Amino acid sequence: MDDADIAAFVQWFQSSGGSIDTKVMGIADVPRSGRGAIAMCDIPEGYTIFTLPRAITLSTRTSPLPALFGFDAWRAHRLHKGWVGLILCMMWEDAWTHELDVVDRDRQSQDNIQTKWGPYMRTLPTTFDTPMFWSSEELEELRGTSVVDKIGREDAERAYSEQLVPAIKTAPNLFPPSHHGKWYTLDAYHRAGSRILSRSFTVHRWKDDDEIEEDKDRDGVAEESGASEVEDPHPNTFTESSTHVGDAHSPSPLLDDTNEELNSDSEDDEDDPSDVAMVPMADLLNARWGSENAKLFYEPFVLRMVTTKKVKQGEQIFNTYGDPPNSDLLRRYGHVDLVRIHSPSRDSTPDRLEDVEMKDCDTDVETILRLGNPSDVVEVRADLIVHVVQRSNFSSKMKDVHTRIEWWLGEGEDDTFVLSLPGPGSALSAILPPALISLIRLIIMPEGDFKSARSKGKLPKGHFKKGDVKDSKQVLEILDEVLNQCEGMYIGGSVEDDERLLSLPETLAERKRHAVIARLGEKRILRDVRQRIRMMFAELSVTSRTEFGDEKDNTRRDNVGEDGGKAGSNRKRVVNGREGGSEWKRARK
Numbered sequence: 001m002d003d004a005d006i007a008a009f010v011q012w013f014q015s016s017g018g019s020i021d022t023k024v025m026g027i028a029d030v031p032r033s034g035r036g037a038i039a040m041c042d043i044p045e046g047y048t049i050f051t052l053p054r055a056i057t058l059s060t061r062t063s064p065l066p067a068l069f070g071f072d073a074w075r076a077h078r079l080h081k082g083w084v085g086l087i088l089c090m091m092w093e094d095a096w097t098h099e100l101d102v103v104d105r106d107r108q109s110q111d112n113i114q115t116k117w118g119p120y121m122r123t124l125p126t127t128f129d130t131p132m133f134w135s136s137e138e139l140e141e142l143r144g145t146s147v148v149d150k151i152g153r154e155d156a157e158r159a160y161s162e163q164l165v166p167a168i169k170t171a172p173n174l175f176p177p178s179h180h181g182k183w184y185t186l187d188a189y190h191r192a193g194s195r196i197l198s199r200s201f202t203v204h205r206w207k208d209d210d211e212i213e214e215d216k217d218r219d220g221v222a223e224e225s226g227a228s229e230v231e232d233p234h235p236n237t238f239t240e241s242s243t244h245v246g247d248a249h250s251p252s253p254l255l256d257d258t259n260e261e262l263n264s265d266s267e268d269d270e271d272d273p274s275d276v277a278m279v280p281m282a283d284l285l286n287a288r289w290g291s292e293n294a295k296l297f298y299e300p301f302v303l304r305m306v307t308t309k310k311v312k313q314g315e316q317i318f319n320t321y322g323d324p325p326n327s328d329l330l331r332r333y334g335h336v337d338l339v340r341i342h343s344p345s346r347d348s349t350p351d352r353l354e355d356v357e358m359k360d361c362d363t364d365v366e367t368i369l370r371l372g373n374p375s376d377v378v379e380v381r382a383d384l385i386v387h388v389v390q391r392s393n394f395s396s397k398m399k400d401v402h403t404r405i406e407w408w409l410g411e412g413e414d415d416t417f418v419l420s421l422p423g424p425g426s427a428l429s430a431i432l433p434p435a436l437i438s439l440i441r442l443i444i445m446p447e448g449d450f451k452s453a454r455s456k457g458k459l460p461k462g463h464f465k466k467g468d469v470k471d472s473k474q475v476l477e478i479l480d481e482v483l484n485q486c487e488g489m490y491i492g493g494s495v496e497d498d499e500r501l502l503s504l505p506e507t508l509a510e511r512k513r514h515a516v517i518a519r520l521g522e523k524r525i526l527r528d529v530r531q532r533i534r535m536m537f538a539e540l541s542v543t544s545r546t547e548f549g550d551e552k553d554n555t556r557r558d559n560v561g562e563d564g565g566k567a568g569s570n571r572k573r574v575v576n577g578r579e580g581g582s583e584w585k586r587a588r589k
């Protein structure tokens, strides 16, 4: 996309009712981030940079396509569920934007086809660096992370062939067969899906007529006294996925409710696919960990981008996605964040969240080991815990694992646990999700205790019991082996191996560099948490020796792992993460 496309877009934006303060915000190329918004002068906090009418957001609520296709037919093809409907609206808009440039424009009026978003569509990316588009060799670099399981390529391809393709064949006036091979291919479907994944917002319908009246009054005040006076705004969030239709609210008589017929079978307001919207101009803002300085606010008729901090001239205006971990950033947006982090096992200095970009700093090992994404997480699957316990000495006592899992899930508990980077000096008990400890206890508890707990409806406690050294050490041993096996699932060797790779940036292709950064963040968490487990285990051993003598401490360090896997050893076993999974899923049903 060139400057002329941007100029045409800005002109379209303004002539469609959008308003942008071009003295304050410029659009420019930002190295390695595509385009972004730049402050043209110092901007105070609470300043409105731009507004746009809800009607120029692009969603299934505002697109003319569902009405032209017919609402009943739209539903019959299940285009009102999930993202397929919006993907189709975008593909259709894209097709006619480009085709109307070359075909007889009479067609437009003849078929009532309007390409309202043409100049906007031309600003959208056509290539992506998200793992959806990676080769299998590139994806292999992400082995161990949860990214690959979450890409969802198969589900997307099923929706394409079972919903979208049959739908377009029924309406040749809207989707002429000559367009199919060009604008409605599987690749085009993935591109439209990726545009939504990386750029859409959740824009809820404005719900309450009284609120609208109140807000009209408030708007009057706000105009006089500045955008910071806007009350009760609803900050938007970047949206991840919508799998159900859901909205219990009656349609509001607002500008963006073109397709109110589609609202009626809503079940859950949180996941209404018609809330998922492309928001021109707002989606030009980049994001960076901890750097948000602007937010998009809802109002009855407009969306308003307002600074939430002072922004200095020349700085980027960032609207973040809630500072996700690198695994999510990479999967959804195709980039990763690197800022200065505290590493408990390497660093005795306190956290400094100073922004550092890899390209700006020396890429020696010393620098790299202090860079990361503080929001990184490791997802530990519950089936791995069951697998570890079943292979340990504890399992001889445990014959009713299905019943225990069924009870756990029946109580609404999770099948995945999230570990984050330990903060400086944080205790192990503050790092571990209570549910993780509770599940380990549930799986290892003697049969009698399990029956009694279940009859009382009380799941085991999710914290270490003070004074019960044996119990705490058992939990720690299981946990350490679970994390040992998690570590073994990653490709690329140790933390140090990945750090070395990153210190040679010239040898790394961009996608591989991103994969190494994403997996390194997770490996560091596992290393740091395991280090704390070992410290706590050692402390408990001292306590038990002091209080009871060695004889009483009958927990053995080697009772986990029938093939001799020792807690605390650095030896790694590669375990198929799905082992035990089928049993877990059976129980879940």
Ligand SMILES: C[S@@+](CC[C@H](N)C(=O)[O-])C[C@H]1O[C@@H](n2cnc3c(N)ncnc32)[C@H](O)[C@@H]1O
Residues within 6 Å of the ligand: 032, 033, 034, 035, 036, 125, 198, 199, 282, 283, 284, 285, 286, 287, 288, 332, 333, 334, 335, 336
């Ligand atoms: C909402 S769009 C922002 C506008 C986009 N840069 C463009 O050129 O249109 C989000 C996309 O911008 C890029 N991006 C945003 N923040 C970035 C960052 N900190 N580093 C690298 N790329 C970034 C990613 O490609 C992401 O998918």
